[in-house]
Amino acid sequence: MSTQKLPQGVLPDTISLVFGHPDATTLPVDELRVATETVLGSPQACTALQYGSVQGSPALIDYVVDKLNREESLGLTQDNLLIVAGSTHALDMIARQHARCGGTVLVEAPTYHDALRVFRDHDADLHPMAIDENGIIVDELGVQLAALVHEGKSPRLLYTIPTFQNPSGVTITQSRREKIIELSREYGFVIVEDDVYRDLAFEGDVPPSFYGLTGGDTVLRIGSFSKIVAPGLRLGWLIAAPEQIKQYLECGTIQMGGGANPFVAHIMAEYCRSGNLESHVTRLRQVYCSRCNVMLAALERHMPRGVTWTRPRGGFFVWLTLPIGLHVRSLGEASRSQGVHFAPGTGFFAGSGGERNLRLAFSFVPSNEIDRGVRILAQIIREMMPQTD
């Protein structure tokens, strides 16, 4: 069994393929201790412990802007970026500004379940868009947009996780991204690009971001240190046009709190300044690539015919589809009784859907448990399938 520290509520004798958490053994405890001691031992200690700049720690803003410009040639300036308390904080601000009280929001089907929760908090009017192994199906999106406009609705936001999506693991191709941008210009909606898994590519190039393809025009992009360093830091960023950033700076929680988590932001700036982030991300890519390969091999080895799954090239998740006639609810009940947990597909849809789907996270459990968990699931599925002579 895993020696990892389990999240609250997880029994020690279970194999949890539920959590999209980083592997606990990768959390950079020593490096963060050194960075914390450096901050507290420096003349900046009192600045770090005071209310901070509303836009966020300038050193951290500089680091993230330089990183994105270096890696993606985005041409960002400090005015394009706001430090937030995790990307969820940015999504909440975006939903409040653009979608509250019935604003029409397009979301992928499936999409990240907690993003649905944030939009629902603001009473957004959610419309699911179908995806396939190459992301949003653009032709269907076009039809849906025309129908919405026909009904008198004016879509304000399209929320997408374009790279190594949660929960499906799929990535939107560059040509589809370009067509979605054309549609955003035609219909006047803003693309909210949640790219928290972008750095976790196993190999090869990742398609350019929506932000990069548009030059920032009508795109709000959110990023996070949660998946590439540690979720407990509660630090992320929002990238947008300077005038948009100015509007977010007026937001009450940002103003009142003196910027997002200033002390932790100082520590992260020091951690990054010391060159830790690049080597850490390189290691994470190897760890998650190997975990993903173990999961794909286990699925290949154990699953009965008729079960299908995605083959992600980065990120944390595989999305599994059961044969017609099986329901994920029954599988969940049986697998829990055998100690294997997964996220049922139904939670990832704004409308109906997901009854034959499950999300399997390979990020959090050790490789030997992945194989055993998949074997147990496969056995239960086999027993649930109608017998053929």
Ligand SMILES: Cc1ncc(COP(=O)(O)O)c(C=O)c1O
């Ligand atoms: C697509 C996506 N966005 C955002 C988050 C949350 O990020 P943060 O911890 O920065 O709020 C997650 C975490 O699972 C996620 O999968």
